[in-house]
Amino acid sequence: MRNQTANSDRHIAGAPESGVAMPAKAKPVVETKTKIAVLHKLLSRPRGATVAQIQNCLIWQPHSVRAAISRLRTSGVRIEIDQSGKVARYRAMPMEAAQ
Helix, strand or coil: CHHHHHHHHHHHHCCCCCCCCCCCCCCCCCCCCCHHHHHHHHHCCCCCEEHHHHHHHHCCCHHHHHHHHHHHHHCCCCEEEECCCCCCEEEECCHHHHC
16 A cells, blocks of 8 residues: 555656646745835835825734834834825935935
């Protein structure tokens, strides 16, 4: 019984007997951007971003979004909050405007 299992494993691991080549395995896409970099890019848009937009892009909870924005502030990025609409929009100010 053990011999049959070993033979079937070798058959699966080997090339197909029909002579047709198996397609190469797709390489995983490596994301080079960090989520903080994506967050900064979203906040750098002319109109900024809402918490809901950031949640959809980064798949974070609202409290995680607000905490990450707070960490950006402590790292020296000036964040502007526009509360004139129904929801607050966060926007990173350019470096020359921050000084």
